[in-house]
Amino acid sequence: PAEASSPEFGRIRTLWQALFGPIGVLLLLTALASFGFANFQGVFGLYGMQKFGFGAAEVGWIMTAVAVVAAAGQGALTGPLSKRWGDVAVMRASLLLSAVTFVLLLLADSFWTALAATALFVLPNSLVRVALTSLTSQQAEVGQGVAMGLSHAFMSLGRIIGPLLAGVLFDLDLRLPYLVGAGAMVVGFGISVIWVARAASAAQDFS
DSSP states (O other), rough: OOOGGGGHHHHHHHHHHHHTTTHHHHHHHHHHHHHHHHHHHHHHHHHHHHHHOOOOHHHHHHHHHHHHHHHHIIIIIEEEEEEEHHHHHHHHHHHHHHHHHHHHHHHHHHHHHHHHHHHHHHHHHHHHHHHHHHHHHHHOSHHHHHHHHHHHHHHHHHHHHHHHHHHHHHOOTTHHHHHHHHHHHHHHHHHHHHHHHHHHHHHHHHH
């Protein structure tokens, strides 16, 4: 049929193959990781003000630490860690550590403990995003351009949904955005474990 050979049909088929192909799970994990970080970022100013009585200066210092730690993690640690243990291991460990450090944010009781907890939280989050991007590029069967475009789209989806939901949850209980963010990371870790197990099983069957 003419529709089957049209450019629009070809693009839809390519997107379908990507979403339900090897990178589909990675795109879901990208959205979850982005969603979790957006939960933190979207309400941290309000959280700091209500829980600790932070003003603009304290929130500004912590947000500066977020940028510094993220840049240092991506620039100095991503390459060596991936070479030593591989992107899959970095992804799984980072998702799990992100969930744990979300809880540490809730346990912080002063400016300095909040600063330390935030730094510990941001580091695995910066690593997981790089690892997921690298894996998506490696696993792409529909072209790296399409794969990277979808990766950024799913990352943006998480960034949109995260703050919206975090705002609603914050009005109910200021701890809820971080508990939900931690839950999203735990779900992501569980999905990654299943994905790795299935990939290993498929490779073994193929061999």
